[in-house]
Amino acid sequence: MEKIDAFLAEASRLAWGMPLLILLMGGGLFLMLYCRLIPFRMMRHSLSILQGKYQDPNAAGQITPFQAMASALASTIGMGNISGVAVGIAMGGPGVLFWMWVSAFVGMATKFFTxxxxxxxxxxxxxxxxxxxPMYMVTEGLGKKxxxxxxxxxxxxxxxxxxxxxxxxxxxxxTDVVLKPSGMVGEDTFISNLFMGMAMALLVSIILFGGLKRIAAVATKLVPLMVVLYTGSVLYIIFSNITAIPSMFALIFEDAFTGNAVMGGAVMQVIIMGARxxxxxxxxxIGTAAMMHGESQNNEPVREGLVAMWEPFIDTIVVCTMTGLAILVTGVWETNSGNGVTMTAQAFGVAMPQIGKYLxxxxxxxxAFTSLFSYCYYGSKCFTYLFGFKYRRLYDYFYILTIIIGAIVTITSVINxxxxxxxxxxIPTMTCALLLSPRVMAASKxxxxxxxxxxxQQF
Structure with a gap:
């Protein structure tokens, strides 16, 4: 297991080198300037699209633009917001948040194009x-070669x-909030983790085998609920420590350009961690959202891009920032071991001692479950593109099996x-977006x- 962990860590380090950073953040910055800030100038119109004022019921596709955005957000507003931010702060320091914001703003332009x-x-x-x-964007837009x-x-x-x-x-x-405090498990949690993984696999399979429309229907109902519940809890933590907010923002900006808090002055590593x-x-x-939005009932490509651009804003600028501030103002980032969600749970526990961790x-x-639904859809699309529909159910069974595997392996291996x-x-997503950007601009104009x-026409 140690050799596998080391291999995955080295693979992740090599993959997230300077070339990819330039491609993602530099490419996104180019697209934002090239489109003359269209995603930001068209925000009011994009809200009208989300309200269904321009929804053509006869357009090709399986789901509405709002359902496409909700389903995409079901995968993006997930554990990355709760655990990923904690992992980033633990490994890279508070300055990681700043570079996450930068990535999100350029990401709005990237999502508009893709x-x-x-x-x-x-x-x-x-x-x-x-x-x-992206599979079809490449072959249909750039050609079979x-x-x-x-x-x-x-x-x-x-x-x-x-x-x-x-x-x-x-x-x-x-395990940390319910099982260990109640004495139901000790330090060896393999058996309990295995049973929880099996239970998750059963629940997810019930939804997954219902297809895209069932996934979209569930996501449309759960995404607003989870955003309201989570944001309400985090805002309580933030406003309970409102006097500490200015100093936390100062710490974020200072550490973003010094990297002193955790990285010992390695600013480039802070930037890479923020981008990751x-x-x-x-x-x-990355291209996952493009798979979902490609199924939208929309004959106006630009309209779909204007809907999708909201996702990085909602996900990172709003939700990730609130998580990061909750971790920083409670001080748990300085003492916690950094095991992802455990750090966030400690922040909730410090701010709301009786109910915080349970919320x-x-x-x-x-x-987690909304992400699980969307991710299976993404993975099955990749599988059928490579191997066809004949063996599609094999992927579904493999996906469900990996839920159990994920429950028992280490967090570092998973992240890497x-x-x-x-x-x-x-690599293919950004390459396609950059090479085809003139066609997007022509369609936008x-x-x-x-x-x-x-x-x-409005409908």
């Missing part, structure tokens, strides 16, 4: 049904969308595996001209 392309260049699977995602990039994305997506992290952290918080945690959290530039258990349960896969997924002329 999800616009997911509608512009949809393909058809072997059954003749419309499909979207670029198919190796599609294969790379789909192969990496098989591992990047496994439920290991969600299962691991849900098991961890139930932001990518894991909001998935901008977090409920939030983690909802966050997922980070490596996400890095590989970003056309759409904005028609909108200004009153030619865009």
């Amino acid at each position: 999800c616009t392309l997911s509608i512009m260049y949809r393909g058809r699977n072997e059954l003749g049904a419309i499909e979207g995602g 670029w198919k190796p990039l599609s294969i790379l994305f789909a192969f990496a997506g098989l591992f990047g969308t496994l439920p290991l992290f969600q299962a691991n952290q849900l098991t961890q918080i139930i 945690r932001a990518s894991f959290s909001n998935e901008a530039g 977090l258990v409920i939030c983690v349960f909802i966050f 595996l997922v980070d490596t896969a996400f890095a590989l997924m970003a 056309d759409y904005l001209a028609r909108l200004k002329a009153g030619q865009i």
Whole structure:
């Protein structure tokens, strides 16, 4: 196991080197400037789209743009917001939050481009049904000769969308908050983790085998609930320590450019950690959201991009920031061992001694399960692209099995595996977005001209 841990750690380090940082953050910055801040200038119109004012009931696709965004948020607003932020602060210090913000702002432009392309260049699977995602964006937009990039994305997506992290952290918080304090388990938690993994696998399978529409329906109901419950709890912690907020922001900005808090002055490592945690959290530039938005009932590609751009803002600027502030103002980041969700649980416990940890258990349960639904859909799309529909059920069974595996392995192995896969997924996604960016801009100018002329129909 130690050799596997070492191999995954080295793979993650190599994958998240300077070239990928330039591709993700530099590429996102280029797209933001190239589009002349369209995602920010069109926010009011994008809200009208989300309200359904421009929803064409006869458009191709399986789900509405709002359902696509809710389903994408079901995977992004998840354990990355609760555990990922804690891991980032523990490993990189408070300055990680600043670089997560930077990644999120450029990620809004990245999502605008990638999800616009997911509608512009949809393909058809072997059954003749419309499909979207980076696999099809590459082959339909760049041509068949670029198919190796599609294969790379789909192969990496098989591992990047496994439920290991969600299962691991849900098991961890139930053990730390419920089982150990009650004396139900001791230090050896293998058996209890195994049974929890099996229980999670059973619950998830009930939803998964219902298909995309059931996943979207569940996500649409649970995402607003989990956002309200979690944000309400975190805002209570923040306002209970409101006098400490200015100094915490000062600490974040100072550490972002010094790296002194944890990294001993290694600023570049703080930047890389911020980019890694932001990518894991909001998935901008990774390509998972493009798979979901590619299924949206929308014949206007730019409109889909304007919907998708909200995801990094909601996920990272809002939810991750609140988690980070809750951890910082309670001081647990200075004393905790940094085992992901355990740190966040301690912050909730310090701020709300009687019920804090139990509220977090409920939030983690909802966050983890909504992520599990969406991730299986992403992974199955990658699998069927590579191997066809004949063996699709085999992937579903494998996915459910990895829920059990995730419950019993170490958090470091899980993070390094997922980070490596996400890095590989970003290569084809960002390459496609950058090479096809002129076509997105042409479509944007056309759409904005028609909108200004009153030619865009409301329904």
